[in-house]
Amino acid sequence: MKVLLAVSHVPDTTSKIRFVNNDSEFDKTDIQYIISPFDELVLTRLLEIKEQTNNLDITVVTVGGADVEPTIRKALAIGADDAVRVDAEAVDALFVARQIAEVYKNGQFDFVMTGKESIDFTGNQVGEMVAEFLNLPSVASAANLELNGNVATITREIDGGKEVVEVQTPFVTSGQKGIAKEPRIPNMRGIMMARKKPLSVVPAVAQGVHTKVVKFSMPQSKGACKMIPADNPAELVRLLHEEAKVL
Amino acid sequence: MSVLVYTENWDGKFKKASFELISYGKAIAEKLGMPVYALAIGNVANDQLNLLANYGAEKIFHVKGDKVSKFIAASYTHAIAEIAKKVDAKVVLFDHNYTGRSVAPRLAVRLDAGTVSGVVALPISYAPFVVKRSVYTGKAFAEMQIDSEVKILSLMPNSFEVRENKVAASVETVDLDVADELLKAIPVRIEKIEGKIPLTEADIIVSAGRGLKGPQNWGMIEELAHILGAGTACSRPVSDEGWRGHDEHVGQTGKLVHPNLYIAIGISGAIQHLAGVNSSKVMVVVNNDPEAPFFEAAHYGIVGDAFDVVPKLIEAVKAFKSAH
Ligand SMILES: Cc1cc2nc3c(=O)[nH]c(=O)nc-3n(C[C@H](O)[C@H](O)[C@H](O)COP(=O)(O)OP(=O)(O)OC[C@H]3O[C@@H](n4cnc5c(N)ncnc54)[C@H](O)[C@@H]3O)c2cc1C
Numbered sequence: 257m258k259v260l261l262a263v264s265h266v267p268d269t270t271s272k273i274r275f276v277n278n279d280s281e282f283d284k285t286d287i288q289y290i291i292s293p294f295d296e297l298v299l300t301r302l303l304e305i306k307e308q309t310n311n312l313d314i315t316v317v318t319v320g321g322a323d324v325e326p327t328i329r330k331a332l333a334i335g336a337d338d339a340v341r342v343d344a345e346a347v348d349a350l351f352v353a354r355q356i357a358e359v360y361k362n363g364q365f366d367f368v369m370t371g372k373e374s375i376d377f378t379g380n381q382v383g384e385m386v387a388e389f390l391n392l393p394s395v396a397s398a399a400n401l402e403l404n405g406n407v408a409t410i411t412r413e414i415d416g417g418k419e420v421v422e423v424q425t426p427f428v429t430s431g432q433k434g435i436a437k438e439p440r441i442p443n444m445r446g447i448m449m450a451r452k453k454p455l456s457v458v459p460a461v462a463q464g465v466h467t468k469v470v471k472f473s474m475p476q477s478k479g480a481c482k483m484i485p486a487d488n489p490a491e492l493v494r495l496l497h498e499e500a501k502v503l
Numbered sequence: 504m505s506v507l508v509y510t511e512n513w514d515g516k517f518k519k520a521s522f523e524l525i526s527y528g529k530a531i532a533e534k535l536g537m538p539v540y541a542l543a544i545g546n547v548a549n550d551q552l553n554l555l556a557n558y559g560a561e562k563i564f565h566v567k568g569d570k571v572s573k574f575i576a577a578s579y580t581h582a583i584a585e586i587a588k589k590v591d592a593k594v595v596l597f598d599h600n601y602t603g604r605s606v607a608p609r610l611a612v613r614l615d616a617g618t619v620s621g622v623v624a625l626p627i628s629y630a631p632f633v634v635k636r637s638v639y640t641g642k643a644f645a646e647m648q649i650d651s652e653v654k655i656l657s658l659m660p661n662s663f664e665v666r667e668n669k670v671a672a673s674v675e676t677v678d679l680d681v682a683d684e685l686l687k688a689i690p691v692r693i694e695k696i697e698g699k700i701p702l703t704e705a706d707i708i709v710s711a712g713r714g715l716k717g718p719q720n721w722g723m724i725e726e727l728a729h730i731l732g733a734g735t736a737c738s739r740p741v742s743d744e745g746w747r748g749h750d751e752h753v754g755q756t757g758k759l760v761h762p763n764l765y766i767a768i769g770i771s772g773a774i775q776h777l778a779g780v781n782s783s784k785v786m787v788v789v790n791n792d793p794e795a796p797f798f799e800a801a802h803y804g805i806v807g808d809a810f811d812v813v814p815k816l817i818e819a820v821k822a823f824k825s826a827h
Contacts, residue, residue, distance in 0.1 A: 269755050270774055273642045293756050349618070350611060372604075375755060375778075377638055377645075379620050380599075381608035384576065388612035393688035394576045396605040399749065413750065414601045415703055416513070417695040419574075423688040433757055434749050466617025466651035470633060473644045475781075481788070481798045486807030489816035492787065493823045495803060500785045502707070502764040503731075503823065 257403070257425075258313045259302055260365045261336065262356050262382060264292040264346075264374040265320055265327040275472040282472070291327050294371025296334070296439035298431035302369065303335045303440065305403055312403075313337050315363065319346045319355045325455070332450035333442035339453070344460035347468070349377075353385030354463040360390060362458075366406070366425040372397050372432040383430035393427045399434030506532040506539045507592035509583055510555060511602050515547045519665060520598045520704055522558050526666040527625070527658055528596050529559030534629050537593065540564065542586050544571050544579060549674060556672030558665065562590075563674045570681040574602060577685040580609040585679055587614060592653065599657035600703050607657045617649035620657045623761075623782070640755055640778030659761045660704050661784075696750060705734030707764045710753065710780070712738035714769020714790065714809055718746035723813045724768065730820050736760065738770050754779035769809045772797025789813065 267273070267287045274283040291299075299314070306312040316331045318324050319342040328339045342355040360368055368390075370383035380396075387394035399418065400411035406425040411418050413432065423429075442450070484492045497503040508528040510521040525541055532539040541560035543552060545567060552563050566582045583606060587595055595610065597603030599621045611618035619634050623644075627633045631648050634656060638645045702708060709728040715721065721735075728735045735751060742752035753760050755778040765783035769790060770776060777800050780786065788801040791808045798804045805812055 267639070269640055269778055273639045275643070297756075349608065353608075353612070375640055378640065378759060380604040381611075381618065381620055384605055384608035385612050387576070388580065388609040391684075393685075394605065394609065395688050396576065397601055412601075414693070416699075416701040417693055418750075419693045420691045421688050422691050427688065433752060464615070464651075466615075467619060467647050467649050469645045470631075470648045471646040472638070473646070475641070475644065478802055481801045481804045484803060484805050486805050486812055487815070489805065489812060490819040490822065492803060492805065492816065493819045496764065496785070496787070497823065497827075500764075500802065502785045 257309070257311050258315065258363070258365045260356070260360050260363065260368045261295070261299060261302060261314055261316050262368070262370040262386070263295045263299070263316045263318050263327065263331050264371070265289050265318060265324040266292045266374050266376040269375060279472045280470065289327055291330055292371050292374040293439065294373060294432055297433070297436045298369050298371055299331060299334055299336060300436035300438070300440045301401055301431065304436065306335075309403070315340060315365070317342065317356055317359050319344055319352045319460070321345060328455060329450050330442060332453045332455070333446040334440050335446060337453065339455040341455060341457045342460050343457050347465050349379050349381040350385060351463045351465050353382045354389055355460055356382065356386050357389035358461050359458070360386070367408070368392070368428040370428075370430045372430045383428050387428035390428070393423050395421050395423060395427065395429040398429045398431045401429065401431065401435055504537045504593050505590045506535065506537055506594045506596065507587050507590055508539060508541045508560065508596045509603070509606070510541045510543050511598060511600070512543055512545060512547050512551065515545070515551060517551060517554060518704065520600070520660055521555070522665045523663050524596055524598055524658055525555060525558035525560050526668070527663040528594070529666070529668055530625055531594055532559075535593065538562070540590055542566070542583060544582055546572065552674050553672065557667055557669050559668040559670055561670050561672055563672055564677055565674055566677045566679050568678065570686065571679070573690045575686055575688055575690065576605040576609055577688070578681045580606050580613060581681060581685050582679050583610055584613045586677065587653070595653065595655045597655070597657040599659050603657040607655050611655050614653045614655070615651065616653035616655045617651040618655035619647045619649060621659050622656045623659050623662045625663070637782050640759075641781040661706060661761050661763055700732070700734040702734045702736055702751070702753065702758055702760050705760070705762050707731050707733035707766070708736050708760060708762045708783070709733045709766045709768070710736035710738070710770060711741065711768045712770030713740050720810070721747070723817065727766075727813060727817050727820065730817065730824060738776050767797055767801070768813060770797060771795050772800055
C-alpha cells in the first residue's frame with residue numbers, strides 16, 4: 257500500500273501575526289513554522305497502520321518554496337518514507353489541490369490523506385478538491401481510520417454525531433482530532449535518518465488561480481473586560497441582555 | 504443567471520442555518536440583480552420545501568430518489584453541479600458545516616470556480632467580488648477577491664440574520680441520474696448524539712475546563728446550558744482526560760466555533776483554546792484566578808469560584824427567563 261499525505265507548513269499558533277505591503281501580505285519575519293497539527297495527527301495514524309500491517313509506504317507532499325523543507329524533513333523524521341516538494345508558492349487551495357493531484361497521478365498511490373484544514377487559513381478545502389480532480393470518492397473529517405486490505409472504515413464527524421463510511425482504495429480522506437491520540441515527535445534516530453530519505457522537487461503544473469487576498473485586517477480591539485462582582489451574576493445577565501443583546 | 508443556495512435538511516427538516524443562508528443569498532442576489540433559488544436533496548416533504556419561500560427563494564429545486572437518500576460527497580456534488588448549470592448560477596452558497604466543507608470544494612473543481620470558505624458577512628464589494636473571512640485562527644481577517652465567473656462561498660453559522668421575505672415560489676422536482684461511480688464511499692451507519700445542540704450551530708455555548716476538577720461536576724454546566732438553550736463545550740485537557748466526549752473539544756486542534764455568546768468556566772484561556780473560540784460575538788469568563796489570560800480576551804468577567812458562581816448564575820438566568 258502507498259499513501260500520499262499532503263502536509264502544510266504553517267505559522268505556529270503562538271506567533272505574533274503581522275502584515276506588510278499595505279496589509280496585503282503576511283509578514284514572515286521571526287515566524288516559527290510547524291507542520292499543521294492535523295497533518296501531524298494523520299501522519300501518526302498512518303505510522304500506526306504501517307507498524308501494524310508492515311505494508312504501508314508514506315510519501316509526504318508539500319507545495320512551497322525551498323523554505324518549507326525543514327517542515328518536510330520533520331515529517332520524514334517522524335517517520336514518513338519519502339517526500340515530494342512541488343516548487344511553487346501555495347497561492348490558493350485550488351492551485352495546491354491541483355498540484356497534489358498531479359503528484360498522485362505520477363506515482364502509484366492507493367489513497368490520499370490530508371489534515372482537515374491547515375491552521376493558517378483553515379479553509380477545509382484541499383482534500384476534497386484533490387478528490388474531485390482525480391474523480392475519487394472522498395470522506396471529510398475522519399476521526400478514526402481502519403484499513404483492512406483495500407477497504408477503509410472511516411468514522412467521520414458530522415453535524416450532531418458521527419457517521420461510519422466504508423470505501424475501497426483508491427480514495428481521499430481528511431483527518432481531524434481523534435484519528436490519533438497524540439502526535440508523534442521525532443527522535444534522534446529519526447532525525448538522522450530523515451537527512452538521507454529521498455526528497456524530490458518537481459515543478460508545478462499550470463492551474464488558473466481564482467482567489468487572492470486583497471487585504472488583511474486585525475479584529476477591532478474589544479476594549480477592557482467588564483468585571484462583575486462574584487456575588488451578583490444577575491448583573492451579568494442584565495448586561496448580556498441589555499448591553500450585549502445576546503440573551 | 505441566479506444565486507443558488509444549497510439548503511441542507513436533517514431527516515427531512517430544515518434548520519435555522521438554512522433560513523439564514525437563503526436570507527444571505529437573497530441579499531446578494533438583490534445586489535447582483537438576480538433571483539435566488541434553493542436546492543434541497545433527499546426526502547423532504549412539500550410543506551418543508553415551501554418554507555424556503557419565506558426567505559426569498561423563488562424556485563425550489565428538489566432532487567430526490569434512492570441514489571441521493573444518503574449523503575455522499577461525490578454524488579451530492581454532481582447533483583448540485585447539474586442544478587447550478589441548469590440555472591446558470593453565478594454564486595453558489597453553502598453553510599460552513601460538515602456537509603458544506605465536503606461539497607463546496609469539490610464543486611469548485613467541477614465548475615472551475617473560485618471558492619472562499621467560512622465567510623463571515625455580506626460581500627464587501629460585488630465588482631470586484633470581495634468577501635471577508637477569518638484567518639490565522641481568529642487573529643486576523645482576510646478580504647478575498649474571487650475572479651472566476653462562478654463563485655462559491657460557505658457561510659459561517661450565526662453570521663447573518665434570518666430575514667423574512669415571502670415570495671411566491673414553485674417547487675420543481677428533478678430526476679437526476681447518478682452514476683454508480685459516484686456512490687463509492689458508502690455510509691453504513693450514523694450515530695447521533697441525542698439531546699445535545701451541535702456546537703457548530705449553537706447560538707450560545709457553555710464551556711468548561713480543568714477548573715471543574717472532574718467529570719462528576721458537570722451537572723451544573725449542563726443545567727446552565729439547558730436553561731440557556733446552549734450547547735456544551737470543553738477545553739482540550741478535559742476531553743483528553745475523557746471527562747467529556749471529543750465532540751465537545753474546542754480550540755486549535757478541536758472545533759472552531761462561532762456562537763453569539765461563549766461562556767467559559769474554569770478555562771485558563773491558553774492561546775490554542777482561544778484560537779477556536781475568539782470569533783464568538785461575546786465572551787464571558789468565570790475563573791477564580793484574576794490573572795487568567797481569558798480575562799484579556801473576554802468581554803465580561805467574574806473572578807470567583809465556579810462552584811459558587813455557576814449555581815447563582817443559574818438562578819439569575821432562571822429569574823430572567825421567567826420574566827421575559
Ligand atoms: C499544539 C497544541 C494544541 C492545543 N490545542 C488545544 C485546543 O484545541 N483546545 C484547548 O482547549 N487547548 C489546546 N491546547 C492546550 C492549551 O495550551 C491549554 O493547556 C488548555 O487549553 C488548558 O485547558 P484548561 O484551561 O481547561 O486548563 P488549565 O490551564 O489547567 O486551566 C484551568 C483554569 O481553571 C481555573 N480554575 C481552577 N479552579 C477553579 C474554580 N474552582 N473556579 C473557577 N476557576 C477555576 C484556573 O484558574 C485555570 O485558569 C493545545 C496545546 C498545544 C501545545
